[in-house]
Each structure stands twice: as C-alpha cells, then as structure tokens.
Amino acid sequence: MIRLLATLLGLGALAVAMAGLVVRYLPISGHPTLILAAAAPYLTVAAPAAVLLFGLGRRFVLTLVAFAVTVALLWVYVPRYPVFGAAAPSQTPSVDVRVLTANLGMGQADPAALVTLAGNSADVVAVQEMTQEAADGLSAAGMDTVFPHRVIVPAPMASGIGIWSRHPIVHSGRIDGYAMPMIGTRIRIPGVRVDTTVLSVHLAAPWPMPIGAWRSDITLFPDTLREIGRTAGAGAVIVAGDFNATYEMAPFRELLDTGYGDAGVDARAGLTRSYPGRGQRPPLIGIDHILTKNSTASTAQTVVVPGADHRGLLATVRVPVDMTAS
Structure with a gap:
C-alpha cells in the first residue's frame, strides 16, 4: 500500500515538475499558460520530491526519469545564481x-x-x-x-x-x-x-x-x-x-x-x-x-x-x- 501511494504521489509530482519545465518553451496563448509559466520556478521543487517518492516506492525506472528531470531543471536555474562564483569581470575598459x-x-x-x-x-x-x-x-x-x-x-x-x-x-x-x-x-x-x-x-x-x-x-x-x-x-x-x-x-x-x-x-x-x-x-x-x-x-x-x-x-x-x- 505504501509503495502504491508513493508511486501515485511521485507521478503527480513528476507531472508538476514536467509542466514547470515544458511551459518555459511554449508560446503564451492565454492566461493558463501565462500563469503556469510565471509559476514555473515553484513547480520545479516537485522534481526532487518525485525522486524521493519513486525511491520510496522502489520504482527504479521512474526514479531515473525523475532524476533526469531534476538535472534538467538544475541546468536551467543554477547558472542564474552565484553557485560557482560571480560572473567573470570584463577585460574591456x-x-x-x-x-x-x-x-x-x-x-x-x-x-x-x-x-x-x-x-x-x-x-x-x-x-x-x-x-x-x-x-x-x-x-x-x-x-x-x-x-x-x-x-x-x-x-x-x-x-x-x-x-x-x-x-x-x-x-x-x-x-x-x-x-x-x-x-x-x-x-x-x-x-x-x-x-x-x-x-x-x-x-x-x-x-x-x-x-x-x-x-x-x-x-x-x-x-x-x-x-x-x-x-x-x-x-x-x-x-x-x-x-x-x-x-x-x-x-x-x-x-x-x-x-x-x-x-x-x-x-x-x-x-x-x-x-x-x-x-x-x-x-x-x-x-x-x-x-x-x-x-x-x-x-x-x-x-x-x-x-x-x-x-x-x-x-x-x-x-x-x-x-x-x-
């Protein structure tokens, strides 16, 4: 029962995370996509949650999928923060x-x-x-x-x-x-x-x-x-x-x-x-x-x-x- 519940919750979390990733590349055709795109940074936290839930449910293939989505989102957002130091100074006067x-x-x-x-x-x-x-x-x-x-x-x-x-x-x-x-x-x-x-x-x-x-x-x-x-x-x-x-x-x-x-x-x-x-x-x-x-x-x-x-x-x-x- 716990494995099933964790799997279902993981699927929901993965769907939310995927929506946060995919909507970044969609045209804004109306208020639904507008709101979803504005909320995208907050939807991304569902990706590591999905990894944990699938791991708890011992769904290893789904865990790998959720992990891949997490890495993709990190690739999108981490460069916007000074994680690896500040931007290199320009050498041009x-x-x-x-x-x-x-x-x-x-x-x-x-x-x-x-x-x-x-x-x-x-x-x-x-x-x-x-x-x-x-x-x-x-x-x-x-x-x-x-x-x-x-x-x-x-x-x-x-x-x-x-x-x-x-x-x-x-x-x-x-x-x-x-x-x-x-x-x-x-x-x-x-x-x-x-x-x-x-x-x-x-x-x-x-x-x-x-x-x-x-x-x-x-x-x-x-x-x-x-x-x-x-x-x-x-x-x-x-x-x-x-x-x-x-x-x-x-x-x-x-x-x-x-x-x-x-x-x-x-x-x-x-x-x-x-x-x-x-x-x-x-x-x-x-x-x-x-x-x-x-x-x-x-x-x-x-x-x-x-x-x-x-x-x-x-x-x-x-x-x-x-x-x-x-």
Whole structure:
C-alpha cells in the first residue's frame, strides 16, 4: 500500500515538475499558460520530491526519469545564481553606470523615499506609472537636483513614463505603437566615446485584463529592440522597465535573441523577483528587467520602493569606454 501511494504521489509530482519545465518553451496563448509559466520556478521543487517518492516506492525506472528531470531543471536555474562564483569581470575598459528602474504603482510611491534611494544608489533612473502628481512630488523632494537631466511624460493611471539622469541627455524621443508610451534617450556618459541609449519601457499588463494587448506588445518589441540596436551603432543600449513578463516566459527570452542580455541573469542575481512588492513580504515573480546590449551587468538586485506595488531593480552596467576599438 505504501509503495502504491508513493508511486501515485511521485507521478503527480513528476507531472508538476514536467509542466514547470515544458511551459518555459511554449508560446503564451492565454492566461493558463501565462500563469503556469510565471509559476514555473515553484513547480520545479516537485522534481526532487518525485525522486524521493519513486525511491520510496522502489520504482527504479521512474526514479531515473525523475532524476533526469531534476538535472534538467538544475541546468536551467543554477547558472542564474552565484553557485560557482560571480560572473567573470570584463577585460574591456569600461565605466560603471548604476541603473534603477521603478514602477511607481500608479504614482503611489513615496517621493522622498524614492529620491533618497535613487540618490544613494543610481546614476540613471527609469520610472513607469508616473502620474503628474508623482512627477510633481519627485521634483519637490529634490529629484531634479540630484538628477539634473530628465525626460518625463506624466500621464494618468499607468501610462506615465520617465527618465532622470546625472549625466547629460543629448537626445530623446517617444516610442509609440504600444499600449503605453515609452521613451528613448541618448545619454552622454563621461569617459565613454559613444553616447549610451537608455529606454524606459512598460509593456501592457496581461492579467487580469485580456491578454491580447500584452501579446501584441511583446510580439512587436523585438523589432523595436533591433531598430534601437541598429541606430545605437557601437554605443551601449540599456532598456529598463516593467515588461510584465518573467524570464521563464518564452516570448520574453525571444527578446534576448535580438542581441541583448538580461541584467539579473548576467549578474547571477537569481530570480530578481519584483512583484507584488508592496510591504515587507517577498515578491513572487520577476517582471521588471534591465536589458543590455554592447554592455553587461555586473550586479543586480531588487530594492524596496515604499508605497509602490513593485520592487525596484537596481543594476550596475559596465559600459565600454570605446566599443569601436574592439
């Protein structure tokens, strides 16, 4: 009886683990696959449980199958952690640029707390869901003093977007065609030969509203990334914001096929979970990202943004001094 029960439980655990592995490679066609992909890291713990259960049930072939699935999942997730040490430092001369992205939770983030956080930790700040009230509050709290260069597009509810920078912004423009506006800038970083392109982006939310707008945004976004990379030439590109997608979702990883890296992955920072981020409870999923091209992230971590429903994501990006020399 114990062997039968262990076998049945093992089969259930194996099915859960397999679902967590397979869903990473499926298109996101609706809310069921979306939720399953978001939950994938948590489903993986069922794989070693299946090994133990099949072992208890003395089902040796099934134990080997479960062990193989466990190894496959370790192959997927372990490289995202500093298990074997930190990522190797680049030998290319570079300038470290600290980038903070923060979703302000429809303008509810505490302005003074965000200014203090950004002032202590960042050189460039990308914000999303910035209302006019939030923009006014940040300016009143001293954001424009700490970061004298800015491009902001405040808007009601979730549509506002902005970038603040310690370094001069020499060009900027809106990126339209998405559910919410995005902005792109060229920032002149001292010591870097080619100006760095920085985007603040916000893709449509796929839940609880219909998923169509999100699918449209994330399907179109690779073309935007390719065009931004082309116009940036040898310059670094940093794309920061709320992608409303986790690394486990295949459409998100397809963005990286355009030549970009994910800061959290490159810095071996784990799952960089950022949502929901209100209060002191640990977030469940990582939907805020910093992507890099012609540059790489050496560190990444999430940070509490008081009042917001996301945690911020802070990364140190190594921007090569002269890409044309490589």
